[in-house]
Amino acid sequence: MKELQIQYKKILADYLKNQTERNLYIGQNFIRQLIQKKVTPEEVISIHKHAVEQIYPDITSEILNSFDFLIEIMVHFGLTVQEHQSLLVQQEELRIEMNVATKIQSMLLKTAIPKVNELDIGMVSIPIRKMNGDYVHFLNDEQHYVSVAVTDVVGKGVPAALCMSMVKYGLDTLEYANNNPSYVLEVLNRIIEKSVDDSMFVSMFYGTYDIKGNIFTYGSAGHEPAIYYNSRDQKFYDLESRGLLLGVMSEVKYRQYKIHLEENDFILMITDGVTDFRKQGDLDPRNVIKELALNYINLSAQEMCERMYAYLKDLTDFNLEDDFTVVIFKK
Amino acid sequence: MNVNVQFREDGNVMRGYIEGEIDTFTAPVLRDELEAVQIVEGRRVELDLSKVNYIDSTGLGIFVAFYKKVTRENVQLRLVGLSSRLVRLFEITGLSELMSIETDAEVELKQ
Numbered sequence: 001m002k003e004l005q006i007q008y009k010k011i012l013a014d015y016l017k018n019q020t021e022r023n024l025y026i027g028q029n030f031i032r033q034l035i036q037k038k039v040t041p042e043e044v045i046s047i048h049k050h051a052v053e054q055i056y057p058d059i060t061s062e063i064l065n066s067f068d069f070l071i072e073i074m075v076h077f078g079l080t081v082q083e084h085q086s087l088l089v090q091q092e093e094l095r096i097e098m099n100v101a102t103k104i105q106s107m108l109l110k111t112a113i114p115k116v117n118e119l120d121i122g123m124v125s126i127p128i129r130k131m132n133g134d135y136v137h138f139l140n141d142e143q144h145y146v147s148v149a150v151t152d153v154v155g156k157g158v159p160a161a162l163c164m165s166m167v168k169y170g171l172d173t174l175e176y177a178n179n180n181p182s183y184v185l186e187v188l189n190r191i192i193e194k195s196v197d198d199s200m201f202v203s204m205f206y207g208t209y210d211i212k213g214n215i216f217t218y219g220s221a222g223h224e225p226a227i228y229y230n231s232r233d234q235k236f237y238d239l240e241s242r243g244l245l246l247g248v249m250s251e252v253k254y255r256q257y258k259i260h261l262e263e264n265d266f267i268l269m270i271t272d273g274v275t276d277f278r279k280q281g282d283l284d285p286r287n288v289i290k291e292l293a294l295n296y297i298n299l300s301a302q303e304m305c306e307r308m309y310a311y312l313k314d315l316t317d318f319n320l321e322d323d324f325t326v327v328i329f330k331k
Numbered sequence: 332m333n334v335n336v337q338f339r340e341d342g343n344v345m346r347g348y349i350e351g352e353i354d355t356f357t358a359p360v361l362r363d364e365l366e367a368v369q370i371v372e373g374r375r376v377e378l379d380l381s382k383v384n385y386i387d388s389t390g391l392g393i394f395v396a397f398y399k400k401v402t403r404e405n406v407q408l409r410l411v412g413l414s415s416r417l418v419r420l421f422e423i424t425g426l427s428e429l430m431s432i433e434t435d436a437e438v439e440l441k442q
Contacts, residue, residue, distance in 0.1 A: 154388040154389060198396035199392035199396035201395060203424065223423070242427075242428065244429060245395070245425060272388065
């Protein structure tokens with residue numbers, strides 16, 4: 001402190017003698033040093049007071065008292081600065097923890113697209129923030145079945161991520177059980193309903209494709225309806241099912257439906273982030289998606305998903321505000 | 332983006348008029364307003380959504396939570412004045428089977 005005191009006195013004396021930009025600049029640099037050394041604002045005033053006393057030995061006691069007054073009242077200012085600094089440290093700690101959590105989440109929820117000769121599968125899932133509220137889970141049972149769960153957890157950030165892990169483990173546990181969509185949805189609903197608060201829920205579309213029989217069986221829990229393209233009729237059908245969201249009520253029955261897939265038919269499974277055009281005007285988002293799918297029909301399922309995302313991302317009416325997920329099963 | 336809620340007692344019915352967009356940012360405001368509503372057994376609660384043009388999934392969560400709360404207290408909840416877009420949202424999520432909802436047109440027909 002003594003050293004700082006001497007340095008400050010010199011800088012102040014120079015400035016008082018000659019009020020140049022340069023002398024001012026030296027003072028500004030000196031204060032940066034003090035900040036780094038965590039010298040509080042009231043200590044700076046105290047340093048200033050001593051320097052003035054030494055430069056002007058005849059200074060009146062009134063002026064000196066006014067410095068003491070300033071030192072006392074600046075104590076609160078110093079406390080606030082300290083608080084701010086400790087918040088900055090805490091914020092940095094939280095940021096690091098958040099990064100770790102994000103890494104863990106993406107590791108836990110990593111999904112590999114199954115390779116099946118008889119079915120072309122594509123997927124794009126893009127989070128709007130660090131943590132993804134959408135989750136796609138594939139199951140592939142030794143070339144007999146390929147199943148997919150497309151989920152959207154309401155809420156964002158950490159609570160949604162925790163809920164998502166629960167969904168993932170629920171689906172993993174059901175892997176070797178009977179994988180009828182209605183059964184899977186009923187079990188998951190019971191698990192989620194017990195564990196989440198009143199305003200939380202999960203929407204899920206669950207589909208199982210029987211590779212030998214070419215039958216796609218599906219059910220939905222409050223999820224955006226999947227879109228089915230029948231190439232023989234050259235028509236789209238919405239796979240409506242109106243099952244209740246997961247986690248709202250304990251005992252809910254879910255219906256399941258079957259469709260037979262023919263060559264070039266495809267099923268487009270999406271989350272509401274895809275159809276959520278806030279300013280939609282006359283534009284029906286689902287029609288936009290269907291048109292896009294038709295444009296890219298000759299591409300692979302993966303390319304179709306990627307092109308759709310690229311197109312929608314640049315569309316002005318489509319203000320991407322939610323996580324975006326598209327999965328395509330193409331025969 | 333804002334949401335505004337006003338409640339009016341009308342005999343045995345507590346009517347809430349909601350106006351605005353209900354999304355991640357405005358949902359907490361709506362939640363607080365709905366939490367403050369006095370639920371009295373035997374009285375109905377009716378929420379008028381005719382001036383709501385957008386609800387996202389977080390907003391939907393607020394209605395689900397409110398529905399659960401009033402149902403526990405044996406109070407009936409009705410949502411009225413829903414635009415076709417909102418009706419669609421409640422249908423897709425299966426909530427229309429659970430809650431009593433009415434569209435704009437149905438309200439007009441009654442009057």
